[in-house]
Amino acid sequence: MDWQIIISIAAIVLLLVLSGFFSGSETALTAASRARMHHLGRMGNKRAVRVSRLVEQKENLIGSILLGNNLVNILASSLATSVLIVLVGDAAVAVATIVMTLLVLIFAEVLPKTYAIRNPDGFALAVAPAVDLLVRVLSPAVYAVQFVVRLTLRALGAHRLADNDISVEDELKGTIELHAREGTVRKTAKDMLGSILELDDVDVSEVMMHRRRVVTLNADNPPEQIVADALASNHTRIPLWRGEQEEIVGVLHARDLARELVKNDGDPSKLDIDEIAREPWFVPETTTLREQLNAFRRRHAHFALVIDEYGSLQGIVTLEDILEEIVGDISDEHDPVTAGIKPLPDGTYEIEGSVTIRDLNRRFDWNLPDEEATTIAGLVVYEAQALPDKGQIFRFHGFTFEVLERRRNRINRLRITPPESEE
Template sequence: MPPDIWQTAWQTWAPWQIAALVCGLLAAAALLSAIRLTLARASRPDPESSEGQTGVRRALPLRARVLGALFVGNILLNTAAAVIAATALIAILSEQGFASAAGVAIGVVSLAAVLAEALARLAARAGCVERVFGLVGLRLENYAQKLSFREEIRGRLDLLDQDGDVPNTERQMLGGLLDLGEMTVFDVMIHRTKMRTIDAELPVQEVVREVLASPYTRLPVFRGTPDNIIGVLHAKDLFRAIEGRRERARIDIEAVASPPWFVPDTTSLRDQLSAFLAKKQHFALVVDEYGDLMGLVTLEDILEEIVGEIGDEHDVAARGVRPQADGSLLVDGSVPVRDLNRMMGWALPDEEATTVAGLVIHEAQAIPEAGQAFTFHGFRFEVLRRMRNRIVALRVSRLPASDPVEPVTRPRAA
């Protein structure tokens, strides 16, 4: 473009007007940047509410589009400021050549844009945008509630899962890691009725046989009643104590066992995992608010919530889930709902009940008799065996997708 055209463009505006326009564009770009940074840190819908559960999925893509639009607007404003400043400086420095004038203009505007971005970040961190919005009666917190970074990751994970971009194994591992703060040791503990324990009054030979017959290396030691735990016996400590001794019968099992570690059943898995790592222990006994023994939890139990079942050559093979030829499952009532979901890829709710039997009792609002069947959550649950007040075995069948399933709050007997 000839120099006289640049000169004509320059003469149309006064120098202070050009400077004010460039500063105004840079200020507008900084404002958009501050709004973008503020929205990036702003709160989103509460996932605990019914609206928040779907709101997370709606808010994330909408928020991404808004942030993208603000980012593009910021770039356009900075570009416009650079072009206008270059036009003005070219008119002034035309005698030094187009390249020199344009280079100086772009360099000056780029430096100003960097300073504006830095000021925008400071303004966003100081809450200046919220204060400005508040002056006109607009408050960001009126539109959403706080959403932690874990809940935002979960929302993004759900979106990626819908697109099929996350392998099922990795999705379960990430989901299990995020669930650690929401679950308690009560949800994953081994119930006291299934604990393998050692009587401190047994002869040493009997204790050795019990330890060798157990798939576990750590066993609680009780005295008098199984609820009176006085220690935890490690197999290595036992064999180390009896090695080289002729009079093994005189070994005090209680002295060999380590002191028991009791934790409340309301402890979150995240806190318990941190406690295991801090104390360098793998084993804890779970008690309720009255101090009564509820069960035990191990480091492996928590890790299995993240990576899935961890098996070795000494683990008991039976899991309590036996597939049948007709597509149904024979399930022990004590099988955790989360384990069944993980094994079968289902989504049965586990908020109100830990085990499959507990889920049926919760939905039925009663303890069913053997032979009763219920349909809920897209499945049919038939009670096969009941022992006293416990559901021992069930048959679980997934209903065909074509069958209409009502969202029942209290299941109907089938």
């Protein structure tokens, strides 16, 4: 074997290494975490800055890597053919095709790409300087190739970019769901992150305390009675009404009440409730949670009264309600211990009708729709297209719903059988 053949074989090996470098770099740079690169760049990592810049110029990056990869692959195949002509004669083309296909597939494609996909961030940081230099050198040739490609696509009528209807929020939700399914993100963290992203999609009417559960006091009652009722309540802020229960004229704060009692030596008869009460704050029921959260922060307030488009009271919303939507239930020593959900031994659940669909979906990873109804009782009424009677059973969305208790026009309790229990 003469020196020319040895040099050619060495050149083939070098070209295969370069081909593996190009293949691995393409995989690593396209799979690298943009968020992590951005963070590292802000921390002063110059290679991360280069990675971010390369990823932003994706067409130039891919074009340069493909150009370099095809050059070394074609050159390696040509050299292999010339070497095998000397060694095996007429069968050189066939042998070179088989040998180079295996070598390129294993050592220049599968191996480097597998390694790169397992460690994309580290690989991308390692190759960033060399790839950046390659892109700069090959830019003129890449621009020429892109010009030809655009002309060809225009001639074929395929030059228009496809519309990307996926928002950033949807992309983040998909990423969170993916990591949760893979086990890298805990369910509690997934629920919290998902709830934060959905603050613009949820109205206060979906998290508020409904008016039938709101404790209110008659402002025309004697001060002694108002003080006694306020102290007997578990709530810090209590709406005051006059004339009709929906005519809210103020909000009584327990701290303000206690301060005035101290000033008057504990004598409630000396209190002027109208002077103590704070101005009520009304917000539309269509206000999103993000808007309401920002409004709470601007006003340094924790409590608002929710009204519909006609000005009728629908309920109350507090800062705690919004925080619970993000972090889950927050209970203190004054909160009721019942959550309205009772698991049964047979895998079914006895649930109060006022429990929200969002709470059930979050707690049990169900997928019940909440577009047409907020509570589970509302969903049953919507799907049944009627007010069900006690004992009626319905099946929709894979779940079985049995009405256990109904009072007047309200469903109080349901038994729900999820699909897995039925199976």
